[in-house]
Amino acid sequence: MDRFDTLVFDLDGTLLDTLPDLVVLTNAALGEFGFPPRTTDEIHSFVGNGARALVYQAVPANTSPDQAEAVMQRWKDLYPKIGNKLTRPYPHMVETLTELKHRGVRLGVLSNKFDQGVHDVIDQHMPGLFEVMYGECDLIPRKPDPAGLLRTISELGSTPALTIYVGDSPGDVKVSRNAGAFAMGVAWGYHDAARLREAGADIVIDDARGLLNFV
Numbered sequence: 001m002d003r004f005d006t007l008v009f010d011l012d013g014t015l016l017d018t019l020p021d022l023v024v025l026t027n028a029a030l031g032e033f034g035f036p037p038r039t040t041d042e043i044h045s046f047v048g049n050g051a052r053a054l055v056y057q058a059v060p061a062n063t064s065p066d067q068a069e070a071v072m073q074r075w076k077d078l079y080p081k082i083g084n085k086l087t088r089p090y091p092h093m094v095e096t097l098t099e100l101k102h103r104g105v106r107l108g109v110l111s112n113k114f115d116q117g118v119h120d121v122i123d124q125h126m127p128g129l130f131e132v133m134y135g136e137c138d139l140i141p142r143k144p145d146p147a148g149l150l151r152t153i154s155e156l157g158s159t160p161a162l163t164i165y166v167g168d169s170p171g172d173v174k175v176s177r178n179a180g181a182f183a184m185g186v187a188w189g190y191h192d193a194a195r196l197r198e199a200g201a202d203i204v205i206d207d208a209r210g211l212l213n214f215v
Contacts (some may be wrong), residue, residue: 004135004163004214005104005105005158006023006153006162006163007105007106007107007151007163008163008164008181010109010166011111011118011135012018012048012109012111012113012190013048013190013191014166014167015185016088016110016126016137017090018084019040019043019190020087021062021083021085021086022054023040024082024086025075025078026054026055026084026108028082029075030071033059033111033204036060043058046058048171048190049142050113051114055072055075056068058071066071074122076114083120083188084121084124087124087125089125090208091207092121092207093126093208094126095211096179097129099212100211101214102141103108103215105215106155106156107129107131108133109122109130109132109150110134110143110148110165112135112136114136115134115140116135118133118134119133121212131155134152141182144174145177145178145207146180149176149178149179150179153179156176159191160179163182165179165184166186167185168188168189168195168196169191170183170196170198172185173201176202182214183195184201184203184204184205184214185204186204186206187204187205188206
């Protein structure tokens with residue numbers, strides 16, 4: 001079995017179950033504009049391509065671009081007030097990350113979540129575990145553009161050949177491929193494991209402790 005010295009993780013649906021807070025936040029923003037709320041299943045289906053994509057799908061179909069952008073800005077304003085109270089790490093994730101760090105594995109996060117949101121939620125639920133963390137920002141384009149992953153790997157002092165990118169979506173598999181990293185899917189996230197295999201994941205694991213087999 002191949003061995004790697006660097007693991008970079010997607011966030012929502014991979015490290016943390018953030019969906020309950022995203023439901024509260026998105027419906028709070030929609031409600032302030034008189035728009036109907038979305039179900040958990042609907043918001044689940046919108047997750048994965050960043051906050052703007054989530055909000056633009058959540059507003060009614062006939063919403064003008066200016067109005068959708070106003071909801072987006074309100075969503076961002078409400079984020080620090082609503083926070084991450086309902087968010088939880090997936091089973092065995094924190095102890096596995098702690099063991100990986102103890103073994104000297106380089107750990108990073110690359111997410112399509114907005115950059116400040118990445119830092120806020122990781123600092124709250126997984127402080128001190130990651131050396132490099134990035135969300136979408138001026139320096140980091142959204143996945144599956146490989147630029148963010150390549151930058152993260154470089155800042156961790158590694159190479160794509162020695163890196164696993166861990167994620168729960170076909171887009172995560174694609175960014176792994178685009179960057180030349182090993183593509184690992186997780187079966188516990190927001191996308192079906194069969195879709196990850198169809199997308200070309202090198203492996204799909206169903207327990208976070210399986211990460212220890214690759215380092």
